[in-house]
Amino acid sequence: MNIHLETQRLIIRDLTEQDIDGMFALDSDPEVHKYLGNKPIKHKDEALKYIKDVNTQYVERGIGRWAVELKETGKFIGWCGLRLYTDYTFNNHTNFHDIGYRLRREFWGKGYATEASKVCLKYAWNVMKLNTVYGITEKGNEASHKVLLKIGLNYIEDFFYKPENMMLRWYSISKPK
DSSP, rough: EEEEEEESEEEEEEEGGGGGHHHHHTTTTTTTTTTTOOOOSHHHHHHHHHHHHHHHHHHSSSSOEEEEEEETTEEEEEEEEEEEEEOOOTTTBBBEEEEEEEOOOOGTTHHHHHHHHHHHHHHHHHHHHSSEEEEEEEEOOOOOHOOOTTTTOOOEEEEGGGGTEEHHHEEEOOOOO
8 A cells, every 4th residue: 555645533545446335435425525526436346447447547647646544443434635737728727736635424514625635735745846736616615615625725717617517717826936
C-alpha cells in the first residue's frame, strides 16, 4: 500500500482492488450520487472498473484520486485528491488539475472532506509544484460548495455542462506566494 498523506484522523493512500466493497458502498448510494447525475452504480464490477481507471491514471498522469481511511480503524470512507483532466473539457478547460472528494454518507458532516482536501492542496503546491488547482461542483451541492470555499478555492462562475445536461460551478485557487 502506497500511503501518500496522513492527517490527525485520516490515512490517504492509493486506491487498490481491495477497496472494491467500500467503493461499491460509496457509489451505489443514491444520496451520494444526488449531485453527480443521479447514476449510482448497481454492480461491484463497476466499482472495480473505477479503481482500475484510477490506477491507470496513476501510471499515465502521475496522479489520481486516493482512498481515504480512518486512521483509528482502517475503515475505507471514500476518496479525495487531485485528478489531471485530459479526457474531458469543463468550462472550456482541458489539461487541468481538479481537487475532489467523495465520502460514504455515514461520514458526512464530520469535517473529513475538508481535512483531506487541505492536505491534498499542500501536496499540490509542495510536491507537484502546481500553480493552480480547480474545483467543480453541481450547482445545488451546497455541502461541496462550502468545503471548496473553506479550503480556499474561489467561486468563479456557473456553467452549463452539455454532456450531462447539468449546471455546474467552477472554482480555482492559485499557489500561495
